[in-house]
Amino acid sequence: MSDRIRALLTRRRATLLTVAVLLCLPPFYLDAFWLRIGLFSMAAAIGAIGLALLSGTAGQLSLGHAFFLAVGAYGYTWLAGDPGPGLPTALAVPLAVLMAGLAGGLFSPVAGRVKGIYLGIATLALVFLGHHVLLTAESVTGGFNGRSVPPLSLGGFTFDADRELTVLGVPFGAEERLWFLGLALFALTWFTARGLLRSRPGRALAALRDSETAAAVMGVDVARHRSAAFVVSSMYAGLAGVLLALAFRRVVPDYFGLVLSVDYLAMIVIGGLGSVAGATAGAVFVTALPLLMTRYADQLPLVAAPGSAEGAVGPTEAARYLYGAAIVLVLLYAPDGLHGLARRARDRLRRRRTPTTVPDTAVPSPPPPAAAARPKEHTP
Amino acid sequence: MTDLLDSLLGGLALGAVYALVALGFVVIFKASGVLNFAHGSLLLFGGYLVAVLHDDLGFAGALALAVLVTAALAGALDRFLLQRGGHDAHSAHVQTIVTIGIDIVLLTELARRIGGDLLTLGDPWGDAVTELGPVTVADSRLAAIAVSAVVIAGVFALFRFTPWGLSLRAAAEDTEAAALMGVHLGRVRAGAWCLAGALAALAAVFLAAFPAPGLERTTGQIALNAFPAAILGGLASPTGALAGSLVIGLTEALVVGYQSELHMLGDGFGDVAPYAVMLLVLLVRPNGLFGAKGAARV
């Protein structure tokens, strides 16, 4: 039996390595357009994983993610910039993440008490109030036009296009360099989030989600755990914000609006609530799909060139129809999201290959967060 | 004093229109647990129908048809797209996101049709105003207050005195028990969606009428302002929606009216004031003003 586990582990490690190598390839082939989409997707994935922790484990819903992204993005820009303390950029990154966590902590009087969809809407308030502050506190945020983001510099290596760098004959500009930073941050998020899910507090939160009363009886401090989940989720959002800021190279308040928050909610639901892999898939779906569709929609039949005729369907419109329809279709046919879809496909494949079902012990798929088996709750 | 009256009346009118929208949110949430992100585009859809039909049918005919068609559309969306997911809490989350997809498709199509135009709805009030003592109010606003009052009273009566209302309340209280008692959940839900659609179409008329210049592609966004109104009162409480709407309408009008005195909050605070109020209320009452505290049974 132990042999078997070792075999699985080795295989897993090999798969992991292969995936890692494959993820390192794009900067050598794809141009800045694709790399930017990739960077946006990675940042979104980091934020979505944070939100997945909150909703999937603590059963909480947040529509305030855009606010915490903004705290991370602006926090980094302010800490490392001028006006601002002008700290070394490598120090500004963790501090910005802590700032986002602190903002989440300040919100804990609400986050600890308000539940489910109510918390979602309460956090919505943060987005609007935050946007107001971003526009008004001009000395810190630069007001409407935002601020330039200082490039990150790690031990003499700077993530921008300034000093020329060529790797294997390919010129490495800002996007190429940031790609690897994005990968590293994403890997960090992926492994810490999975660790957290399996840790003692993670299990306490899952108990909380399944039954608040039962968890309380078992000695889980409900409000404290809820607030803690909120803080952790905010910190991931802050990290995502930092990466976004670096990818955008300029932060503007209008980006961090309601639409962004709703996008994050869509990511975790489309991915499948409560799973790290699902959140990643959902993030790529919501971030990359509209961008790619807009880019390639003019290849579709019946789509007119932008601005050509009165009342014709332009590429952007076509892309929006397709994107909206994709959301509806995915969730109609896979209510448990992309993660559930993948799991079912894998199960079917495996069943076909080996008639005896082998439980995948190494990947304890997080319990279906679906409240299908959940005791009915009292709606206020 | 005149200024205060002016602001109060303006806020009341605004609150009356918000109430129509907020009530739609609440009815849908109560029946299906779904937060309807497509409400804004349903509203725009209703307004657009009135705009294109009023030349042929007259205002009243166009409005009646628009209300019916929007109600039918909302009901159909629920019956054929959302209800396939089921009735439990998890599917409610999923269906909430499905409404985002619906919103994207519907809004894109309507925006494409409306383009950059400002559509007039042919309403009978025009830009007429009435002098009420020292203050002046637009007739369309008085109509909004009157119509909202009647319609909201009607909706309350529906809830209280009809079998459908009873089923809805039973289903909201305990889905499974209601189903066991023979409540046809699907039909109750679809009915709620129809009602919300009708309310949205009605609200569109007042949102596009006089003090506003007409219906434009962004009119539906105003539904967002009704969000805090619905939450403030408690998402599942119609009474709360009404109270919340009035609070939000009055706050907005007063903050704008006294902007010069509230300078330290930053200009343009009127637009975010509803959210600030909402946060304060939720701090004191986490389930909203009229939300019952979910009692835990051990």
Next chain:
Amino acid sequence: MTTRHTRRPRVRAAGAVLAGTLALLLAATGCSSKASGDGKGDAADGVRTGPGVDDDTIRLGALTDLTGPYATLGKSIVQAQQMWADETNADGGICDREVELVVKDHGYDVQKAVTAYADIAPDVVALPQVIGSPVVAALLDDIQRDKMLTFPQAWAASLLGKDAVQVLGTTYDVDMIAAVDFLTRTKGLKKGDTIGHVYFEGDYGANALEGSTWAAERAGMKVAGQKIQATDTDLSAQVSALRKQGVKAVLISAGPAQTASLVGVAASRGLKVPVVSSAPGFAPQLMETPAAPALAAMLSVVSAAPAVSADLPGVEKMVASYKKKYPDSPVDSGVLSGYNAAKLIGEDLAKACEAGGLTREDVVKAHRSQSNADTGLGTPQNFSDVNRPASVETYVLKPDAKAVGGVVNAEDAHTAPGVEDYLSSR
């Protein structure tokens, strides 16, 4: 037992995949198209070329909004610039090259716009159209780094002072100084009066307010500001507040819907004062709403460009051909400003070509050497000082439902007194 047999091949297979991928990486980067040069060089005719220019085409980019809040404006500009490109190509093109427009619609979404920029930037030499202040703001650093000559469809003074970014015509603050001058000159406003200013949150409103505040102070008047958002279309509360403050005139720097609401509400509430709008606050569609009579009676518009119904020969010719080419589209100020921008960039390109180079640096240099660029579509512009608006002359327009574009010229182009003082004090 079975596991022992399956284990080794599995590991080996995985290892093989890994090794294969690594080999692929190392081998294939050699033939990656990214490893080639940067596309700079000399064309067959000896002209220096860079991104966006080859032997027979010059590519210009447009980051526009055809599906968002500024869809009408975006469409007018795209069509007008397409018309310019067709006309230019029919005349033999520029520098013996065909002009091609690459249009990307971002729907007023910053992330889409930034991605679209990364998409088209390697293939275009300049951007004669970028719509959306947040979009322009997000792209500022990239545009500067790429030395990509850009004409934003935004007129905030904060966009001045950047070599590659050119605000055409006047900035919002200069417009509002002219508006205050117009009010004191023709509407009898005097020392001690209060002027209301309703303005959009953001760059547009802030810059306009700067101008009005400065001019009002100079004339001994006070400004009562009311900040609003793009989603506010019922300005009853704002009108009440302004009436309370006893304003003698109102300035508005917002969108067309807000202008219509403000004027309509003010008229119905008996606040019958002159209203002056910034150029983006008016659209011909307003003259089809119930507010039209009130607009005709109370509103004036300050603009760097003449009305499209003006009797300038260049404008008349352009309007005629536009109507012929796009009979279903309204002719608005966007058509004029888009066509003007395209024409100016055409002149820059021709000048750069004469100087022997069409790289981005050459185009920016050629552009900055123009100190009296006159396209016959309004006032001449001076691009040689990056810190100054290209023009300080403004027209005053009056709404007129019967005219093309819904407005007619009320006052010809002139420089408002005090503008020079203002610019030097800043």
